[in-house]
Amino acid sequence: MAKGFTFKQFHVNDHGCGMPVSTDGVLLGAWSELKPSGTILDIGTGSGLLALMAAQRSEAIGQDIIALDIDSKAVAAAKSNFADSPWPARLAAHQYNIVAWAQQQAAGSIDTILCNPPYFNSGEQAGCQARATARHTNSLSHQDLLLSIKHLLSDTGVASLILPEYEGRQLIAMADSLSLPCSRVCEIRSTEKKPVNRLLIALSKSGRKTVSEQLVIHQQGRYSADFVALAREFYLKM
Template identity: 60%
Template sequence: MSRSFSFKQFTINDHGCGMPISTDGVLLGAWARLPQHGHIVDIGTGSGLLALMAAQRTSTAVITAIELDVAAITAATANFATSPWSSRLQCIDSDINHWCQAIAAESIDSIICNPPYFNTGQQAQRQHRATARHTDTLSHQQLLATIRHLLTTDGCASLILPTYEGQQLLTQAAAYGLYCQRRCDVRSTPHKPFMRTLIELTKNSAITEQHQLCIHTENSYSSDFIALTKDFYLKM
């Protein structure tokens, strides 16, 4: 089924993609710390949401989107072509581990990634969805090694994961010379447990800035959520 999503400055069609457009992606794309110039890499771009948000938020930064799934590559390439930033966006058909080997170390200023997160359990029946959701194609160890290799000394990588999986990744990060500079724990309502964690990793050891975000209050979006996403959602 072909589905089209309109944001304030771009439109996305996610036909055939393993994972549909989600609040997770919008949160990460709005929260990530991005350089106005330089080179940004979106690992596992899917339909291209994070790459497009990065393009909207930056002046001249070049964004390279890496993707394995053929249907997602087709969708992302088309979405990039119809955006106002087509000259700064490219989608590469590659496994990130293979692509990483061909790229000079410490050459990427920022990495954004909404990574697979299920380490165990039954995979989704549709292969596209299984690839997007399970770590078989990109383990957290591989992701951390890739971040370590690609990031410049002052660069950062921004991720979003379910809270438990995010904590697991953070316990492994120091072994790869990576440190959590910022984190934001996200819950849907004030009385629900935290469900997602936004994470910023750098090569520089620092005291972690810790924040919390609640998406809804009563029957509306919270003021914090609106402030974070208002440049993208049409009705914010």
Template identity: 55%
Template sequence: MSRGFSFKQFHVNDYGCGMPVSTDGVLLGAWAALPQQGRLLDIGTGSGLLALIAAQRAPILSIEAIEIDPQAANAARQNFAASPWHERLHCIEQDITLWLQSQPSKSVDGIICNPPYFNFGQQAESQHRATARHTDTFTHQQLLHTLEYLLTEQGIANIILPTYEGECLIAAAKAFNLHCIARCDVQTTEKKTPIRLLLQLSKKQQTCLSQHICIHKDGDYSKEFKALTKDFYLKM
């Protein structure tokens, strides 16, 4: 039975995907620094959510979305075909580490990625969900190598991770000539510590812009969260 989530300008059917539509994905898509033209790569697109948000935000951007899982890739293709931007959205069903071998270096103007989060811990019983959530098939070291190889000198990679994994990625990125140029610490409520890090990585070193967002305040979504996501959520 199909299911899905309707946004203001598109619909996402996430049936069969290891990771369904989530607040994490919407936050990253809305916050990401996107090139307004050229080539954007969505690594591990899943249902295609991030690629669709990017297509809405950047009207002339060409977007390639790569996905290793056949069921998720099929869902992304269907979601792209049903969207207003189907001509600019392209789904590639392949392992990113293999696809990388056919690509020229410094050929991508921007990257967006909601990567596998966890390096350890119990894995989900569903293989689709385990692949989407754990780094067995795509480690953070492989992610950083991919970013270093593909990004142009002006390019920016946008990533969301749990706080601990995000801090580790920032430290590891230096060995790949990548620098954190912006970060946003995400809290679910004011009384809780940040659980997610939104990151922008670039080859150009500069002072890191530090931001913060709290999703819920006073029993409702916060003003900051509403302002960031109002172009996408139906009820914002």
């Protein structure tokens, strides 16, 4: 049996990646806004999940997708997953620090940015270096990430991210101070009785009023209707 996670149209082998396939990644990949033109950029691609979901969602348009990661094993996994997918010609993975890569690109050159970033600014770190890099901001602070996004994002573009609730609120405030306001935010709860534990965040330069949403993943011991509607194009058993 193949290692990793099999979706309806592609398989993700996440062996050796600091961050394995997770519900967080699926939420972001399904919820994020994909602009109908221009290159799609996946920052910190890991196994390539977000890039693959974007390829499936944009199949009719056929946009190119660039996936970046600083970890060589993650890039190797993403390249393998891209080669085995239905869209190998549209997907490219490269080993790069986003700050260095952004400095080489023209300002405003990207319309769609996806990022499942390092979550935590403090706290105990994983013993595995790849996992620590994926989960903590030692190698990529949220400010450096936002400055790179601001440089790359076009005037009509959208950058979508997912973070824990506390870190997400901090990032939204920081982004606003950098003239990169939040245009859309979705509060995620695992069940109706649990507190908000994740935020899906969309940033843009447009300055439009923030649209607020809520999503509960599980209701009455099963996936909620809202979650099924969001993820059914990807999960096998939906």
